[in-house]
Amino acid sequence: MEASRVSTRTLCPIPAAAGIGLRPEHYDAVLDTPPRVAWFEVHSENYMGDGGRPVRVLEAVRARAPISFHGVGLSLGSVDPLDTPHLARLRALAHRFEPGLVSEHLAWTSLGGVHFNDLLPLPCTREALRHVARRVERVQDALGRTIAVENPSTYVRFDDEEMDEATFLVALARQTGCSLLADLNNVYVSACNHGRDPYRWLEAIPPELVTEIHLAGHTRRSTGDGEVLIDTHSAPVSDAVWALYDRALSLWGPRPTLIEWDRDLPPLETLVGEARTAQARLEAVHAVAG
């Protein structure tokens, strides 16, 4: 399918400002004292129940702020048949809540119908690119809109890969019309783990392809052959990732930016504080651009 035939329905677009992830542990805090953030992102899978509090809270939040759907379960890279019941659930959810963005990961999470609950790595090969592009097109057809595809944190490489990750993602976006969700913590983690320069990754991505930026924390762990960075989403954004963010903003311009925190959740104020830091950096770029 041609990219131009994919309609992008963004009834409530995500502003080029800082947002935070909405997590069940913060429901009460978010409802009691709505935080001053520009938008919220949710894991789509957490709202696929029949009803009850999660859906009601999302309705309340959506009534006053744009939301983005971030999925972890479509398994875009798997050789399994596309999970059409899951896609139908996502479609129904998107129809109901009209998110400004819908995103998924460049990864596979299932095989033989078994779900591993982890983002597993894809080799950057022409075969994988063809496969993922076909599936992204099918997802976009089903949803009637384009999606954003996120670069994952990687720990292992494969022998005989045919291109680097940035080349793979740009080709995917050009072929399918999808956009890119640039997770700068993942860029940093992957670059450190494979001895590459994270700034080269930024420079390889054309600005017009980037519709969202993720910022998150990582942890360091010793392994048999030295140190490895692990994308844990359980810590503040590191100084190195903030520096990368400044560079990304100067290359790409302001973009919707999410503070992502999933494990060992801090109080809501901590997340809002991180979002405020991102917002200040965004506005600094606006000022320069203006």
Added chain:
Amino acid sequence: MPSLADLQERFAHYLASGRTAPLARTIPPECLDRLTIHRNNSLHAGEAALRAQYPVIARLVGDTFLAAMARRYVAELPPGSPVLATFGVHFPAWLPRQPEVRNMPWLEDIARLEWALQEAYHAADAATLDPGALGDGGVTRLAESAVPLHPSVRLLASSWPVGRIWTVNQAGWTGDVTVSLDEGGDRLVVHRTPDLHTRWQRLGAGRWTLLRTLAEGEPLGAACEAALAAETDLALGPVLTDLIRSGVLCAPATSTTERE
């Protein structure tokens, strides 16, 4: 480079077995150790989901044993959905078959209670019966109607004191923690309140019979008669009022007294 299908097959085999050999000619040697990050993530996700869905079971068996049970559960019943809310659905039936817990026969019913609370949390929304529906001859009008239970309602009977076991194993419980297994069984209704929180209530013979009869689709009048037969001094009016305020009863399909 093997085909994508072959590569994923080998990777999945590694995740299940922990043996890196099939990937050794595909992943550079300096990266092989790092495969454990993916295996740990996968195992941790299952364990964390079970701990979140079965906090009382986790407390009763301890973290180490729960982690071991989570690994075995995933190995025997691999998750077939990316929606983690459904992850623990088979756990209550699976758990009592594990040899290590044969001396804890009440665990199964505790697990059923915890799963019922999970289901109640995510169950469909439905218009509940209006509190005013009983006034002004309302009971008489409703007597011939089937009054459906809210989609979140689960009725649970156990020959163990599961309510007491659950209560003394809540975080923050500071009272007496002793449970006498001789104190007999429990009949509980699990449901979602109108403010969308989940809870359970212990039922006497009358209320149990009332809800069981309504669950079978019988009209309210017949359910009340059955309830009074099971518990002759049941105060029907207050019982119905309480069930309505709790959000347990839904409006009959033809009723005009619905509310959101």
